[in-house]
Amino acid sequence: MLASCVIFSVRVMSDVLAVNAVHLTKAYGPLTAVNDITVQVAQGEVYGVLGPNGAGKTTFLRMLFGLVRPDSGTLEVFGRSWQRHGVTSLSGVAGFIESPRFYPALSGRKNLRLLAGLDGGDATARIDEVLDVVGLTDRQQDKVRGYSFGMRQRLGVASALLRDPRLLVLDEPANGLDPAGIRDMRALVRRLADTGLTVLLSSHDMGEVEQICDNVTIMKSGSVVHHGTIAALRELAPEQAHRITTTDDGRAAELSRARGLAVTSVDDGLAVRGPQKEIDALVADVVDAGIALRGLTRGETPLEALFFMLTESAAAGPSAGVDTPAGARR
Ligand SMILES: Nc1ncnc2c1ncn2[C@@H]1O[C@H](COP(=O)(O)OP(=O)(O)O)[C@@H](O)[C@H]1O
Numbered sequence: 001m002l003a004s005c006v007i008f009s010v011r012v013m014s015d016v017l018a019v020n021a022v023h024l025t026k027a028y029g030p031l032t033a034v035n036d037i038t039v040q041v042a043q044g045e046v047y048g049v050l051g052p053n054g055a056g057k058t059t060f061l062r063m064l065f066g067l068v069r070p071d072s073g074t075l076e077v078f079g080r081s082w083q084r085h086g087v088t089s090l091s092g093v094a095g096f097i098e099s100p101r102f103y104p105a106l107s108g109r110k111n112l113r114l115l116a117g118l119d120g121g122d123a124t125a126r127i128d129e130v131l132d133v134v135g136l137t138d139r140q141q142d143k144v145r146g147y148s149f150g151m152r153q154r155l156g157v158a159s160a161l162l163r164d165p166r167l168l169v170l171d172e173p174a175n176g177l178d179p180a181g182i183r184d185m186r187a188l189v190r191r192l193a194d195t196g197l198t199v200l201l202s203s204h205d206m207g208e209v210e211q212i213c214d215n216v217t218i219m220k221s222g223s224v225v226h227h228g229t230i231a232a233l234r235e236l237a238p239e240q241a242h243r244i245t246t247t248d249d250g251r252a253a254e255l256s257r258a259r260g261l262a263v264t265s266v267d268d269g270l271a272v273r274g275p276q277k278e279i280d281a282l283v284a285d286v287v288d289a290g291i292a293l294r295g296l297t298r299g300e301t302p303l304e305a306l307f308f309m310l311t312e313s314a315a316a317g318p319s320a321g322v323d324t325p326a327g328a329r330r
């Protein structure tokens, strides 16, 4: 009897969603920044909210932090809602919105000490550990003024980790970083996820979300246009596009069509899309036809192409044949 109770309670715990946002809407005057979105994040996953600028990502994350009240809909974090539990609904949540801010004239460590003092509990005792996790141990005594943008972002993650959160919320953590900073930030998020931490991040970069997230919600103009796993997105994505430039693009286009490839004219040549083996064969066809091949490059990745298709089309709304939020989660 006792054993079955224990098993039951463990199951209930793990079934509680880290984030359960249902039909959330928030308008600023006439502008609906977030329009009836449902986002459900399971414990332990890395979840991406992806969308172009103005899609409503930050507004959604602000609601999650209790900085903005939804006009309608419900929002629970680990089963607690602002309406029923007040500020305690935010316990276990840490992160930053837009960019983290620090005192530039103080060292990274001093900044963390001040924040740990505000957080209380055992936050001060965690400073060494969080500096190590984000790779800033060697630079902890340097003034933040001298930190690169990427180091400040990582210090932002460190300050969130001081709270020993169960859910880490990061608003465009790689935005504005150079390639090395992006690589470090991605590796950091993955390392944190491997410890079992739930991570919810926003991004406007499909490649970033593809690399670090398990699940994604794609937003456009305040609405959700897609929910699902990265694997399911790959299934929906078009084939890889290539750009080719030749001395006779007209003839090369005919050869492309003859191989069943989709072909369009672009500024500097042709964009062809289709199976890799047909592209490879096209290159041989072009050369055999006595046409010189001046360039062959890969275009946007299939997932990037899908992202643009979903977020640049005229109508916002759930895409046909795509998982519903509930279907994606269960
Ligand atoms: N405080 C605000 N007052 C008025 N409009 C806002 C406010 N915050 C955001 N918006 C508008 O809401 C929309 C969504 O913004 P935001 O949530 O910041 O999108 P994202 O983070 O995806 O770029 C944008 O059109 C933005 O201009």
Ligand SMILES: [Mg+2]
Pocket (backbone or CB within 6 Å): 057, 058, 059, 171, 172
């Ligand atoms: Mg934003």
